[in-house]
Amino acid sequence: MIKRIPVRQLRAGMWVHDFNHDWKDPCCQDRDPNAFRGPKMVRTDEEVEAVIAHGIAELYIDTARGVDVEEAPSAAEVQRMLEAQLRDLADDDPDEMEREVPMEREIHQAAKVKAQARTLVGSILEDARLGKQVTLSPVKDAVRNMADSMFRNPDALLSLSLIKQKDEYTFMHSVNVGVMLMSFCRMMGMDEEEIINVGVGGMLHDIGKMRTPEGILNKAGKLTDEEFLIMKKHVTFSRKILSETPGIAEVSMHVAAQHHERYDGSGYPQGLKGDQINTFGQMAAIVDVYDAITSDRCYHKGNPPHLALKRMLEWSRHHFSIELYQKFVQCVGIYPIGTLVRLENGLLGVVSRPNHESLLHPVVMVIINGKTGQKLVPKEVNLMAYKSDPASGYYIKGHEDVTRWQVNPIDFLPNAKLYE
Structure with a gap:
């Protein structure tokens, strides 16, 4: 049986199924030379100490292949708990x-x-x-144009950042982080000028990567110890570049300088903890991880949106502010646009837009009979219309893997070409 345990219960002789630490540095986690990879047997006390020193808080063990922890919850129990908690976060x-x-x-x-x-x-x-030095005015103009669009309708621009493409990650990650941070700030009631400054920080948060040698930045395989240390310096470079940019706002610098800090102090470059991290730095950390773990890379397969939110909910017990994480979920929705969902009646549909009266009842494009596998003529269904009629079966039971059903969610969104 697969069980979750706190790292303090890890012992030699346990078979680790999953070290559960993609939160550590999702932009290059699969290339970290010191990263622990499961499944594997932990054989010595020295290995146990190394796992603890890596900052891992919880992990999953396979009790059929190693030492058991009797009172630990099973992975299935953890997933049911996370699903219930995530639904409770829906405002x-x-x-x-x-x-x-x-x-x-x-x-x-x-x-x-x-x-x-x-x-x-x-x-x-x-x-x-x-x-070359950054010229701030065109960046602020671009961010202001995005803010104007967001104030007209926040769902439109956000939806374009929630749907992921496989190319141009470096550029689009910067834009996506900027957009999601702006939407996050707007949902929290911040004023327009503050939203713009945060958006600038999001757009430029990874600018320090341009000081990283291209051979390291785009290396598909695992980095050496030295290469990984160089990669991590991009945060320090970002802060330096922005500090030399005339007119840059302090909040923009917080976003760039602190997006790899973690709430429990396990992040970098300074190892800040809790409220030592600026609020905008904490928000940037959440957004940066979400965009990174939902994006396909040559060395990383992106998580489906709903699964990513569940994993981040689990990590938020240690690595993010749970209050801010809750606000982020309410911003993107627990079933973000493009999520393939299974309805209680067995139909499968792609979430095409949110319902802000209830995040549990978005508008979906029904496309497949999940019981028979039959492809259906796409039909838009507003689940809010069935909120008071649970017997209809038109409510979400869970999310589905688009690869299993060979579905490209973009094909079923209104104005699909705009997402390509």
Whole structure:
């Protein structure tokens, strides 16, 4: 049986199924030369001490292949608990954010401003690679355009960042972090100028990677100890570059300098803990991890959105502020746009837009009979219409793997071409 245990219960002779530490550095976790990889037997007390020293708080053991911990919960029990907790985080109170225009209208403008931001980020990162100073005004203009779109309808621009493509990770990760941070801030009621400054920080948070040798930055395999230390210096480089940028706001620098810090002090570069980390640094850490672990890389297969949120909920007990994590879930929804879900009646559908009256009842495009596997003529269903009629079966039972069903969620979204 697979069970979860706190690291203090780890003993020699246990078979570790999963070291459960993708939160550590999701941008290059699979290349960390010192990362622990499961499954494997922990054979010595020295190995146990090394796992503890790595900052791992909890892990999963296989009791059929090693020493047991009798009172530990099973992996299945943990997953049921996380699912229930995540659903409890869904805020069924009406969303107070105004939407001046419908998402269907704003999505076109949102796609335009995001494309402009992507081009700008590419140019800025290339200039940084060449050692040129960042010119802040075009970045603020781009972020202000994104903010204008977000104030007209926050769902449009956010949805474009929640749907992931496999190319141009370095550029699009920067834009996505900026967009999600802005949406996060807006949902928390921050004023427009603060949202813009945070967005600038998000767009430029990884600019220090341009000081990382390309052979290390784009290396598909595991890094050496020396290479990994160089990779981690990108945060320090980001802070230095931004500190030399005329007009940069302090909150922008907090985002760039602290997005790899962790709430329990296990992050870097300073090992800050709890409220030693600026609120915007804490928010950036959450957003950065979410975007990284939901993105496909040459060395990393992205998690489906709902699974990513469950894993982060588990990690938030140690590595993130649980209060801020809850706000983030309410921002993106517990079933983010593009999630393939199974309804209680057996139908499968792609979440096409949220319902802010209830995050548990989004609008879905029904596409497959999950009982027979038959592909259906896509049909839009607003689950809110069935909220008071649970016998209909039109409520979400769980999420599904798009690869198992050979589904590209983009194909079933309104204005699908804008997500490509």
